Structure formats: C-alpha cells, structure tokens
Amino acid sequence: MKITIHRGANQIGGCITEIQSAAGDKILIDFGHNLPKGDQKAEDKFENRDTLIQVLQGVSDVYYTHYHGDHIAFEYEIYKADVRQHIGGMALKMLRTLKQHLWKADGLKDAAAKSLEALAHFETYKAARTETIGDISITPYFVSHSAVDAYMFLIECDGVTILHTGDFRDHGYLGGGLMKNLKCNIVPKNVDVLISEGTMLARKDEEVMTEWELLDIAEDIMDEYKNVFVLCSSTDADRIATMYQATRRCSHNFRWLVTDTYQGKQIQNIRNSPIRFYSSIVYRDFGFDHDKVLSDMLKDGFTMLVRDSASFEKYLEEIVPQIDLNQTALIYSQFSGYIDPGHPAFNQSTYNFVRKYPWHLEYLHTSGHAPQQTLREVCEFVNPSMAIIPIHREAQSDLSVLGLSPKLQERIVTKSTELTKDGHWNDTPVTIEIKD
Template sequence: MQIKIYRGTHQIGGCVTEIKTATARIIIDMGEELPSSNHAEQKPLEIDGVTKGTPDCNAVLITHYHGDHVGMFEKVLPHIPIYMGKVAKQIYAVVQNTLKTKLNKGNPQRIQNFNEYVVSKPLYFCDIKVTPYTIDHSAFDAYMLLIEADGKRILHTGDFRMHDARGGKMLAVFEKYCKNIDVLITEGTMLSRTNEQVFTEHELGLKAEELLRENKYVFALCSSTNIDTIAEFYNAALKTDKPFIVCEKDFQEEILKVVTQNAESQFYNFNRRKIYSYGKNLHTFMTEKGFFFLGRANYTTQKAIKAFPNSLLIYSMWSGYLDKAQPAFDEYKSNFINNALNCGCQMVNLHTSGHASVDEIKKVCETTEAKTIIPIHSESPEIIKELGISGEIRILNDGDVFVI
C-alpha cells in the first residue's frame, strides 16, 4: 500500500492525501490552499485520473467542509464519487448556494450528488476498507477515517481537537476502534502555535454569558459555520434574555436551520427562541432590549455597529488573521476591526481553537499505538519530533510516496 501527500506536508491547508493499493485508489480531502499561505503554489494542483485525464480513482473522501479540505471539489472528474458527512453536506450546500446566488461561483448541484457517511459503517473500494468516525473540530459533522488494506491500518485524523464537549469522548473512540495503527496521518496545526492558550467551548460559553450580563449591546465576529461557538453564543443569549440577531437572513439562518433539523441535543436546537435578522425596523427594539449580534466582517454588520457605537465587540476568530506578522493576515478583517474601534467599540478576544493542542496530538499518537506518524496540516511538522512520542516520525515532502 502507498501513501502520497500531494499537498499539505508543510502548510496549514490545501490538503490532498492519496492511498493506493494494487487494485484501488482513494483520495482524502481535496483542499484549496489558504489564500495567503506562505507555500501557495502558482499553479493549481492537477492529479492524473482525479482532476484530469481518464478517471482512475475509486472515491474522494472529504473529512469536513472547511475550504482547505473541500475547496477544490469542482476539480474532481465527474463520475468519481465524493463522500462527506450528511449534515456537513447540507451546511456546505448552503455555503455554495450563497456563492452561486451572490457571486455566480460554486456548484451546489454537484454537492447534492455527494455520497454520505454513516458513522462507523465501513465503505469498501475494492480491497480498501474505510470506516468513518465522527471527530471533534470547529467544523460541524467532521470525520476521521480508518483505512484498512493489505493487512495494514492507517488512521487519517483530518482536522481535530479534543477540548470541546464531544472532544472528551474522543479518547474512548480512539481506544475502542483505532488502536494498533500502522500509520497515523495526523494534523499538526498547533505544532507551530504552542503559545496559544487552549480552552473549551464550554468555558467560552460561560465567558460569553458573563460579557452579555455586563454589556447591553454585544456584537461578535465568528465564522458562520463554527456551529459549536455559535451554539454557545445562542445559549448565552437565551440565559441572559438578549435577542439573538444575525446580519444575513438567508445565509446564517439557513445554516442554523440545517443544524436544528438534524440536532440530537437541545444545545444545537436554534428554534428555542426567535432569531432576528438585522434591519432598521429593529432599532427601537434593540435599543430597549439590548442584543447579541452575530456579525460578519461585512457592510451590514458595519452599519449596525455605526448605529450602536460604544458597544462590546467579541472577536471569536483566530488572532493570527489580525497579526501583520502572520502569513494568514487578513487586511479586510483588520480594517473592519479598526473601523469598529474608531466607532468606540471595545474589543475582547474570545476564541477557542479548532485544532488539537500539542498534548492532544501526543495523546492520540500514544493511544493509537501508532508505529509510524506522518504529520500534515502544519507549518512546522518537525516539531512533533520534540514531543517524545514512541512511534517513528516520518516528515514527508509534498509528492513523496511512502510505502507500507
């Protein structure tokens, strides 16, 4: 069996991994490079039999809906089946629908044809068996994949963390289903971000509740698909009796509707209280009642901030987007924040990482008893060698073939 990481050995995002036997070939993730990645290639990635030429691939398996894992799906040749989680697929369809309507980009039609994982139910591609397991990440309904072929076991973690509510259960899943691993392909985002403090979504929720009690008018900037954080905000707004307001009716409300329809716990039920979409008609209501406003770095949120200057602004995204020294520095977001500060807003950072801490990575390496570990999705994969992990560490370059 062969493993080939086409991209993602030395960068965060753009992930494409291939696993191949004598009779089958699968691809895990078809990600776009993050816009300002240091390693951004000039030419888009082309793979024979997958993105060009005659189809020669049994399946493309997407771990989750973040663009750096699925963004290149349109490049996959027709007739090659693509797999994704059921709820993830619906959320991603909303994102693609909005892209189509607003920018005439995206391909919601193709997403309708994606196949769906059933948790713990194996998929067979000739002699390759793939079992998907739910994993905790800042994307909802994300998966890790256990691949078995030629008498060997490979675990591809996708992006993951273990510090959310579901994260606590992750170790039990590794213990039960993912031991005795020959090759662990693990994400290593935090290997280069060791100074970041990791706290749980629940702690974030408690802090949000405190801030909502102390401040009448609260804005928050958060990814529209970071469902766990949004659910914490929604629950904090419920507890403090603050109207929950979104800036874009169709987009954000649609996403939360998908989650509610599939919710197994009340925590993800966004029907418990009305969600308002921002408009001038709400001004008096908002002035009197106070509010929690789930915004984006866009014109509508900017307008609302101008109407309610001197509010509190919760920044619930990675701090690196606002740091000029970081390759992922986002000038647009940075300007948005500066404008809000000029309006008299006070900003607090309240964000928890979607990625495994260094300790969590180590724990997974040990629990799975991985004989070989290949870090991906990291700007400094070699740091994993300093963790004292007993398995053999293999640092690959993009395009290297690793035979097991």
C-alpha cells in the same frame, strides 16, 4: 499497498492523501485548496486542470473529512472527472447553504453554480458505517472540530490499518468523544499507520481554553455590555452555540441572538443535529421583520452575529447611531493572526471592520485544533505499529516536540520510504510517498 501524501506534509491546508491497494484501487482523503494569504486568494497548482487530472488518475472516490476550504475546494473538477465524492450529511447541507449564499455575490455566481452542480451528485456517509471500495474499506468516526459534522477515517487495505485523523480537537463540546472512539472503535483494530494533523505543533505557547471556559467569559462580557456584536465563523457550530448559551445565561437574558439571513440558514442546518447544544439554538433574522427586531434590540439589548461584509456594513450604519457605544462590545472570535498587522495571515478588511467603531473590543477565541498535549495522548494511545505521518502542519514544525516514547519517535515518517509490517501475511512492503 501505497500511501501518498500529495500535499499537506509540510503545510497547513490544501491536504490530499491517497490510499492505493496492491490491486490498484485508489481513493483520496480530502482535496483542499491552499489557504488564503490575508485578503488575497492563494495560488494553487491544482487550478491547472492537467495537474489536477494527474492526481485523479485511477481514483474512484474522494472522502472529505469536513467542509473547510483547505479540505474541499475542487469538487466541480472532480465531479467532471467522474470521481465519486463523499461527505457527512449535515456537512453537505452546510456546504450547499454556503454556495447558495455565494451564488448571490458579485463575481462568484459561476463558481458557486458549478459547485452546486457537483454537490448535487455527492454521496453522504454515516459515522461508524463501513464503506468498501475494492480492497479498501473506510469507516468514518465523528470528531470535534471548528467545523460541525467532521470525521476521522479508519482505513483498512491489504491487511494494513490506517487512521487518518482529519482536523480534530478535544476541547470542543463534543471533544469527550475523541478518546472514547479511539478506545472502543479504533485501538482494538491495531492501527499500523497514523496520519495525524499537526496544526498546533508550531504553536506551543498558544493558550487553548475549552469551549466551556470560553462560554463563561462570553457570559461575563454579556453581563457587562447591553449590546454585543460577535465576529465569528458562520459555520462553527460550537462557537455559535456558545454565543447563544451565553446570551441565555447572562443577566440581560431578555435579549435575542440576532443573525442575518445566511447565518440564520446555517443555524437551521446546525439545529437539525440530535445534539441538544446545537438543536436548542433560537435566533432572530435581522433581514426578516426588520423593524420589530430592531425595536426589540434597542429596548432589550442584543447579541448579534456579524460578518465582515457589505451587508453588515449597512446593518451597522443603521444600528450603531441608535445605541450607546459605551454599552457596546465587539467580541472578535476568530484566529488572532487575521487582525495582527505583523502576521502573514493579516487581513486588512477584517482589521478595518473590527476597528470601524469605538466599541469595546474583546478577543475571545480557542483553536479548532488539538493542542500538543492532546496530539501526544492520541499518538501514544493509538500506538501505531509502523508509522506516524504528520500532515496539516507548518513546514518548520516537528512532531518530535511532543516528546513521544522512543519507539514511537522512531516511527515518525516525514520522507518517502518503504516499511514492512512485522508478521504481515506476505511481507509486501508498504510504500509511503511524501511529496512537496
């Protein structure tokens, strides 16, 4: 069998991993776009249809770990190439809501309509249910990430067992499931090859607080400020749950969590979860019954989720003149690089949005990715017998910073190679091809 890392071995985002059986069955895990650089959409070689079709040659199925754009982005072209696509059920609903929202935006209508056409043909998988594609079997296991309904995949092919982690962390509300899943479902299968995300390998000093710790701080801010705007991802269920719970717990607890219509629709998707933290979220839509919502906001204070968009500029121009900015905070709850002029990911528009008014500005965020300590624990616990392949990592980062045990250190694979599984039934080598 053969594992090909088409992209992602030396960059964060744009991940594409291929698994091919000896008999020629072929699946892909994720097919994402390069991450944007600041406010500029990144170039991507797979926007060239011929290049994309080359990678899809012989591929029957693409399995997506989650809905972030650096993991799923070419769904229309892949659908047109007659390749089946699979994602979690709630993830599919959230993607549809996003595309329906983009469909209304100037210049994005065509792309959004194509995407919706492709999504209508997606198949959904369920946690812990194995699907079989020829000689390849794939079982999704739930992981905690800044996207809800995200999965790692256990793949078995030609007697070789592979764990592809997708993006994951253990410091979100559902992070406790990580080691449990590894212990009960994955380690007993004797993993041979671990393909692990390594986003945090180059971010040793980044503080990683738990979502629980973040909730306590959000509550403190809401105790202090009557009016709180929150700039966070509209699809990060943990963060929205945090802001909702902090709103309920703070001393101004008569106030509401207020959203726009798009954020409200995403919360409705999140609320369909059996997990109480998500299903209990209650909100009011500023775009609906607007006069009543505004008068309650001015009376009781509020927590309002905001986005860097023209519609929110209008909302703010209406609300801000009517409130006391000394009693108002903006919680910036995203990656700090977007508002750091020295960072390659700097986004001028987000920076301008955050600085638009002299409100109190608070940075409050924690990563969607596992810190180095967790990566180390996962590698040691999974203890793959053949190889560890780091993906979704910065080019200059190095898995050896984890200080793994010598036997695992030797198994780190960053270049194309052939390995033979000890005692393998036919000693056929496993080919690992690493591109880019």
